[in-house]
Amino acid sequence: MTATDRRTRIYVLECRVCAKPSGAGRYFCASCGILNTADAKPADAAYAASPRSRLAAFLLDYLIIWLTAGVGWLLWLAIVARRGQSPGKALLxxxxxxxxxxxxxxRLVWLREFGWDAAVGTLLLVVLLLLGAVAHSLGDLLELWFWLTVLFWLVSFGDAARLLRDADRQSWHDRALGTLVVGGR
Ligand SMILES: [Zn+2]
Structure with a gap:
């Protein structure tokens, strides 16, 4: 039985593979872990990517950015984004x-790679400026940059930590953009 709510969230109450209750409102079956969607076939079985592989892909992306001064990574992203991947995810x-x-x-992949970070960075900058962190000198500017960086990484850790507790392994930015990260098993 398939149910669709207004937010185009598709979930299957009975798993299409193991036929056990798959958990209402969940994308991945609570019993066998397979991604349950209306149009996916058992042949393209997909499971939630493990937090460990997500972390590895993230670190690989950073390594490639560092090794190629960002340029090679961007060109690579332009190729693999069409398949729903970043270079790090493509490798894994x-x-x-x-x-x-x-x-x-x-478009969604580019939004995921840049849109989320840009939105978080802008929001934090606005909050810091509202709190009175006005830069009058280079020292002020460096201090503002320092706190912006600290807060940005705190939010990023919270974002990543969310997927550890989530049944569908969605981070905040996955929830915001309506994305899932899948891998084989
Ligand atoms: Zn199942």
Whole structure:
């Protein structure tokens, strides 16, 4: 039985593979872990990527950015984004899908890589400025940059920590953008 709510969130009450109750409102079956969507076939079985592989892909992305001064990573992203991947995810066989289980569009991947960070950075900057962190000198500017960086990483850790507790392994930015990260098993 398939149910669809207004937010295009598709979930299956009975798992299409193991036929056990898959957990209402969950994308991945609570029993066997397979991604349950209306149009996915058992042949393209996908499971939630493990937090460990997500962390590894994240670190790989950073390593490639560092090794190629960002340029090589950007060119690589332009190629693999169409398959719902970043370079780090491509190396580890992880994919970003939308809530229906289809590969995320290139636009969604770029939003995921840059839009979220840009939004968080801007929001934090506005908060700091509202708190009176006005830069009058270079020293002030460096201090502002320092606190912006600290807060940005705190938010990023919270974002990543969320997926550890989430049944569907969604971080805050996955929830905001409606994405899932899948891999094989
Ligand atoms: Zn199942």
């Amino acid at each position: 066989g992880l994919r970003v899908t939308d809530r229906t289980g289809r590969a995320a569009s290139a």
